[in-house]
Amino acid sequence: MGGAALAVELEGLESRLAALPDRVNGDAVLLRRGRYLNTTAQLDFGEASVLLRIGDGRIAELQRNPSVMPSADFAIIGEPAIWRRFLAADPPPGDHDLFAFLKRRELRVVGDLHPLMSHLLYWKGVLAHLRDAPR
């Protein structure tokens, strides 16, 4: 699935993804939190996906819609309608945190979860930047 489909299903996501590396890499507090983190994470928005390659806490590479056989340590997976709620500017109670979506099985995390669980506050900060970036 191409980038156009992503834009249709999750309005503003493309611009927010484009802004994400600078936002994360310019966040000194977040970089300190993730300073020992080296991993590749995948965000799945329905059939579309994004690979985030993290080096010492910085987003070294953001690859949109990787081709066949993308390789990541772990992935956060959800349908676009779920991500739309998760990324809403002022989410209502219950839509305001990753774990709330995991509890309802609306988002799933799969793979080797060590890079996620050992750096939970870092990843919640990254996702907050994705939510708060200009759309």
Add this chain to the structure above:
Amino acid sequence: MTAAIEPIVGRYLHLDYAGRHYRIYFESAGEGMPLVCLHTAGADGRQYRGLMNSAPVTTRFRVIAFDMPWHGKSSPPVGWQDEEYRLTADAYTGLIMAVIEALGLDRPVVMGCSIGGRVVLHLALRHPRAFRALIGLESSAHVDPYYDTGWLHRADVHGGEVAAGAVSGLVAPQAPPADRWETLWHYMQSGPGVFKGDLYFYGIDGDVRGEIGRIDTAQCPLYLLTGEYDYSCTPEDTLAVARAVRGAQVTIMKQLGHFPMSENPALFLSYLEPVLADIAARG
């Protein structure tokens, strides 16, 4: 320079209970009807410092908060290094009753949050005549699992960092940043495996769904207050308790999450005040 000393006084209680010796730290402030406060899993009695520094509360209530063994400034029992800590319903209720007796408290009000909100349901079932009233904050009869608690205690993951990350979303977005981060700091300071051990009670041993229908609020009034942003004990979970317990009084608190007393003390006190006034009026 400016300086001020809070009215809270901390002391240590030595207690022999169930064949073991415990050194238990407790704080108190105020005069009047005893109000015992129970902290959440993996935290300690500091969560109630807003309450203990509130003159409108402490002019009517003697507020007491103790750190459970293994938590805060209370020691784990001798031999702790060779065992895995797991909180059970029997041990939790038994220890609370032992502390109340040891401190000479006459029919106190007990208020607990999260695991403390759960255990007040157990107290209502087991010792209904021992309390003037019970207050359950973020109180549910059970909780559905939503993460693998094994991550909370393993040598290759920092326990304090993961515990704070696991609960960070349970603080409402509206919480003042200083109070949010102090609440998370308490979690960052918990000993290895203590949060996980508490969750054994919260997730498994303390499941009380099949019994709460027997709670008699005529013997002991039960008040339930839950924050709307709590997805661990959801408002619906608390409302289910209220439906099962005739006479239980329930309040869903706006702009609050799982740690109302520490994440936003002033807002929480505005919700608690009518409850305390009701209890004080009952005498």
